[in-house]
Amino acid sequence: xxxxxxxxxxIDYGARIIIQNFNLAVRNGEMMSLLGPSGAxxxxxxxxxxxxxxxxxxxxxxxxxxxxxxxxxxxxAVMVFQKPLLFPFMNVAQNIGFGxxxxxxxGREAQRHIGAILALTQLAGLEHRKVHELSGGQQQRVALAxxxxxxxxxxxxxEPLSNLDANLRQRMRELIQTIQSETRMTMLFVTHxxxxxxxxSHRVALLxxxxxxxxxxxxxxxxxxxxxxxxxxxxxxxxxxGRVRDGQLHSDLGVFPVGPQNGNGHVRTxxxxxxxxxxxxxxAGLSRGLRGxxxxxxxxxxxxxxxVACGANEVIVLTSExxxxxxxxxxxxxxxxxxxxxxxx
Amino acid sequence: MKTSSRRFFGSIVAAAVGLPFLSLMLWSFAERWxxxxxxxxxxxxxxxxxITSTAGLQVMTAIGHSVVVAAVTAAVAVVIxxxxxxxxxxxxxxxxDLVSVLLTLPIIVPPxxxxxxxxLWFIRLGLAETYAGVIGVHLTFCLPYAIFVLWxxxxxxxxxxxxxxxxxxxxxTAVMARVMLPMILPGISVAALFAFLLSWSQYLxxxxxxxxxxxxxxxxxxxxxxxxxxxxxxxxxxxxxxxAFIALLFSARHLGNRSLAGVR
Numbered sequence: 021x022x023x024x025x026x027x028x029x030x031i032d033y034g035a036r037i038i039i040q041n042f043n044l045a046v047r048n049g050e051m052m053s054l055l056g057p058s059g060a061x062x063x064x065x066x067x068x069x070x071x072x073x074x075x076x077x078x079x080x081x082x083x084x085x086x087x088x089x090x091x092x093x094x095x096x097a098v099m100v101f102q103k104p105l106l107f108p109f110m111n112v113a114q115n116i117g118f119g120x121x122x123x124x125x126x127g128r129e130a131q132r133h134i135g136a137i138l139a140l141t142q143l144a145g146l147e148h149r150k151v152h153e154l155s156g157g158q159q160q161r162v163a164l165a166x167x168x169x170x171x172x173x174x175x176x177x178x179e180p181l182s183n184l185d186a187n188l189r190q191r192m193r194e195l196i197q198t199i200q201s202e203t204r205m206t207m208l209f210v211t212h213x214x215x216x217x218x219x220x221s222h223r224v225a226l227l228x229x230x231x232x233x234x235x236x237x238x239x240x241x242x243x244x245x246x247x248x249x250x251x252x253x254x255x256x257x258x259x260x261x262g263r264v265r266d267g268q269l270h271s272d273l274g275v276f277p278v279g280p281q282n283g284n285g286h287v288r289t290x291x292x293x294x295x296x297x298x299x300x301x302x303x304a305g306l307s308r309g310l311r312g313x314x315x316x317x318x319x320x321x322x323x324x325x326x327x328v329a330c331g332a333n334e335v336i337v338l339t340s341e342x343x344x345x346x347x348x349x350x351x352x353x354x355x356x357x358x359x360x361x362x363x364x365x
Numbered sequence: 366m367k368t369s370s371r372r373f374f375g376s377i378v379a380a381a382v383g384l385p386f387l388s389l390m391l392w393s394f395a396e397r398w399x400x401x402x403x404x405x406x407x408x409x410x411x412x413x414x415x416i417t418s419t420a421g422l423q424v425m426t427a428i429g430h431s432v433v434v435a436a437v438t439a440a441v442a443v444v445i446x447x448x449x450x451x452x453x454x455x456x457x458x459x460x461x462d463l464v465s466v467l468l469t470l471p472i473i474v475p476p477x478x479x480x481x482x483x484x485l486w487f488i489r490l491g492l493a494e495t496y497a498g499v500i501g502v503h504l505t506f507c508l509p510y511a512i513f514v515l516w517x518x519x520x521x522x523x524x525x526x527x528x529x530x531x532x533x534x535x536x537x538t539a540v541m542a543r544v545m546l547p548m549i550l551p552g553i554s555v556a557a558l559f560a561f562l563l564s565w566s567q568y569l570x571x572x573x574x575x576x577x578x579x580x581x582x583x584x585x586x587x588x589x590x591x592x593x594x595x596x597x598x599x600x601x602x603x604x605x606x607x608x609a610f611i612a613l614l615f616s617a618r619h620l621g622n623r624s625l626a627g628v629r
Contacts, residue, residue: 070532092531093539099532105525109547119533122543166533 022173022206030077049204053217056227070099096173104159113147141165257336276356294338296358309351392599412596427585439560446511454519480570494576507560518552
């Protein structure tokens with residue numbers, strides 16, 4: 021079992037409130053990402069769950085039991101830090117066995133567990149290596165193995181990939197995913213990298229400005245962001261206002277059908293992802309196109325970012341063709357089904 | 366060119382370090398050595414025989430006293446310096462600057478003044494002419510050095526290691542014994558070494574506070590030198606230097622390796 025419940029969590033640092041009204045439930049066997057920009061308080065939350073700092077208010081439940089008064093060494097939640105933090109005076113096997121030794125687990129059984137974990141984390145053969153003889157990726161795997169061997173109910177991962185280069189990062193991410201699906205261990209994975217969170221997790225919890233903004237499956241956060249800030253975090257750049265009338269959104273960019281359920285007569289904010297907008301040179305003569313002029317372009321490799329001025333609005337378009345130059349007259353098309361209308365004001 | 370200049374400077378350093386010992390060696394094996402002779406006129410083992418047999422008991426007792434005083438001083442210094450260094454190195458608190466000034470005071474003020482001033486107090490407290498008193502006065506010099514060493518060690522110490530250990534199931538005491546101590550062990554040995562050698566070489570403060578009752582090796586050495594028997598004084602000096610040499614070799618081994626590398 022490994023259910024994690026955070027209820028009304030509040031954490032202060034001196035006079036500063038880091039986190040408040042924080043509610044999050046991680047299901048048994050789930051891989052959940054806690055996503056947010058640097059300094060959002062993600063690590064603070066993990067430390068509170070691990071028992072390394074005391075929350076000012078609220079409660080933390082593991083498998084339905086409050087762990088507020090449980091010291092970190094007795095908590096069934098183990099944290100893996102951003103840096104490997106391997107004990108330099110121990111070899112690989114001793115590092116991995118550290119937690120088992122602290123639990124007073126007998127030698128032979130511990131050896132068996134260590135052996136199994138070494139195989140799982142692809143470290144077999146390195147057990148007698150000194151820590152400083154390992155590469156960065158190997159060190160991070162030992163740090164992971166050291167926590168996994170304890171089979172905690174909840175594994176807390178604090179950006180374990182951020183110190184690795186791109187190639188290694190991908191392999192390590194796949195390793196974590198494989199281990200998670202094999203062990204069905206509940207994991208809370210902290211990251212500031214949105215694509216990492218979308219790739220690795222069953223569900224993503226987005227933390228912005230000390231508040232949880234949206235919790236849901238990766239596709240949900242990406243395609244149905246709860247508010248403009250969530251959309252912005254996932255790369256949304258085009259926001260426009262319009263008035264809803266008779267199931268249609270009347271905006272500067274055109275009139276779009278939005279369904280009847282949305283409040284009539286209100287001004288609403290809508291967004292469209294840059295890659296969903298179609299762009300064409302004006303000569304092509306698109307009938308329903310919106311006329312505009314290219315302001316600037318930025319080549320990004322597989323795609324090019326084009327800023328188009330449409331009247332008073334600037335629309336950002338992501339296209340696979342590097343065929344546009346500043347000053348050029350273009351036509352853009354906004355597919356109505358790709359428009360996301362935010363609820364509320 | 367490069368190696369030859371290195372050899373040149375190396376030999377200057379070796380000469381500066383070695384020459385005093387050379388003359389000590391010569392003196393300790395000299396039977397007769399009068400001006401203006403360059404070498405002893407007669408060689409012999411009289412001095413060594415004297416300090417090993419006739420005055421053997423005296424020398425051995427003095428070595429024993431010195432070892433006990435220096436070892437206890439070093440141990441007490443380290444036991445106090447570890448928490449003090451940790452507080453200074455890891456945390457910010459009011460009056461930290463004041464503490465560092467206070468710590469340098471016993472190093473700046475001449476030991477004679479400290480010992481004289483403390484003597485009066487120690488008489489009242491019943492610490493004069495006791496081991497505890499001598500260890501106490503040695504601590505006034507040794508403790509600041511030990512604290513400075515461990516301050517530096519903890520300034521480069523990453524307390525995240527302790528959080529990680531606790532999350533892995535180590536209790537507070539287990540973290541201290543199994544994580545912190547092994548991590549700072551090189552620093553502890555350096556601090557202990559400093560304190561031991563400082564205490565080992567104390568003469569004046571030992572004499573003032575110990576009042577001649579606590580005869581450590583330097584006290585005996587001065588007595589022998591006063592008697593005018595230079596070969597014997599030279600032999601005792603060499604005995605006196607031996608632990609420093611052993612300590613130097615030990616520390617070179619400890620300081621040279623990369624055991625501190627993981628602390629950062």
